[in-house]
Amino acid sequence: MSKRLELRFVNEEGNNVTIGLDDPIEPADEMEIADAMSLIAESDAFITAGGGLASARDARIVERNVSTIYEAE
DSSP states (O other): OEEEEEEEEEETTSOEEEEEEESOOSSOOHHHHHHHHHHHHHHTOOEETTEEEEEEEEEEEEEEOOOOOOOOO
16 A cells, blocks of 8 residues: 655646655644645746646645556466
């Protein structure tokens, strides 16, 4: 089972942009994440096809379970 922290933003064209981080530290600190997302959006460190990151949308931890049911030799 793997976990991923997804930081979701809205770019200048209004499209959603996700930055994912594997194996986040838990429990996640909501205030630290909010502060980091504000800094990321304000720094113009990431430019997408729809322009820079205009604002933070939300953050979530996604848990994924993968079970292989067939594997070719």
